[in-house]
Amino acid sequence: MDAGAREWPAALDALPGMGAWVAERAHAAGAALDAAQDLRLAVEEIVTNAITHGGATRLVLRIEGGAGTVTAVVQDDARPFDPRLAPEPDLDASLEQRRVGGLGWYLVRRLMHEIRHRPLAAGGNEVTLVRRLDGSRPASGT
Amino acid sequence: MKIDVERGDEVTMVRLAGSVDGLTAPDLEQAIKAESAAGGTRFVLVLADVDYTSSAGLRVLLGATKEARARGGDVRLAAVREHVRKVLELSGFTGILKLYPDEAAARASFTG
Numbered sequence: 692m693d694a695g696a697r698e699w700p701a702a703l704d705a706l707p708g709m710g711a712w713v714a715e716r717a718h719a720a721g722a723a724l725d726a727a728q729d730l731r732l733a734v735e736e737i738v739t740n741a742i743t744h745g746g747a748t749r750l751v752l753r754i755e756g757g758a759g760t761v762t763a764v765v766q767d768d769a770r771p772f773d774p775r776l777a778p779e780p781d782l783d784a785s786l787e788q789r790r791v792g793g794l795g796w797y798l799v800r801r802l803m804h805e806i807r808h809r810p811l812a813a814g815g816n817e818v819t820l821v822r823r824l825d826g827s828r829p830a831s832g833t
Numbered sequence: 834m835k836i837d838v839e840r841g842d843e844v845t846m847v848r849l850a851g852s853v854d855g856l857t858a859p860d861l862e863q864a865i866k867a868e869s870a871a872g873g874t875r876f877v878l879v880l881a882d883v884d885y886t887s888s889a890g891l892r893v894l895l896g897a898t899k900e901a902r903a904r905g906g907d908v909r910l911a912a913v914r915e916h917v918r919k920v921l922e923l924s925g926f927t928g929i930l931k932l933y934p935d936e937a938a939a940r941a942s943f944t945g
Contacts (some may be wrong), residue, residue, distance in 0.1 A: 710854055
């Protein structure tokens with residue numbers, strides 16, 4: 692594990708500390724508050740899915756600054772998944788019809804400019820999230 | 834996250850401070866459910882000191898609003914900060930929920 696990486700327990704009670712750490716590291720890497728909160732949210736959604744749906748027991752996070760970008764890398768030991776298969780929520784549904792849930796991946800796609808996924812050779816997943824800092828909006832739904 | 838509940842005759846004020854995430858959202862859900870069980874149907878969530886919510890908070894908001902409206906009440910939001918507003922907008926919640934600039938305006942929307 693390199694110097695910028697940190698291992699976390701795969702448990703929901705680690706989320707507040709993890710979220711604060713992600714925002715702080717993103718800020719140190721050049722992100723303003725809005726971008727740092729976007730990255731925190733995207734990481735939380737992915738980590739929560741890995742814990743509650745994927746059976747993760749171990750998580751490693753890394754935050755890196757780049758040229759006009761901040762990147763978060765999330766590694767887990769959860770069951771492999773394909774984020775392209777995450778269903779789209781129906782945003783136009785009425786309150787009564789609106790399903791409670793299904794928003795996690797949708798928000799990740801709307802907030803991040805790039806999302807890359809690969810299964811790890813040793814099992815588990817690696818998700819790379821890139822947030823640009825130039826104020827451009829991510830292309831929705833990709 | 835801190836949750837402060839003030840039960841009034843007409844409106845229950847729920848003041849939150851901190852971050853609503855996958856760990857803390859169930860606490861909010863429980864707090865609102867307890868008030869619902871005690872007969873509350875009209876809620877104002879004061880979010881002036883909430884800097885962050887994930888989809889876990891949105892789930893609680895949606896569930897609580899459905900429940901309150903089914904019983905003739907509502908859940909209304911006051912003093913929503915920038916990033917929380919962005920997440921509500923992206924999720925289509927600003928078309929479903931009523932937002933007010935401050936606590937007094939949200940309370941007045943119920944009491945006229």
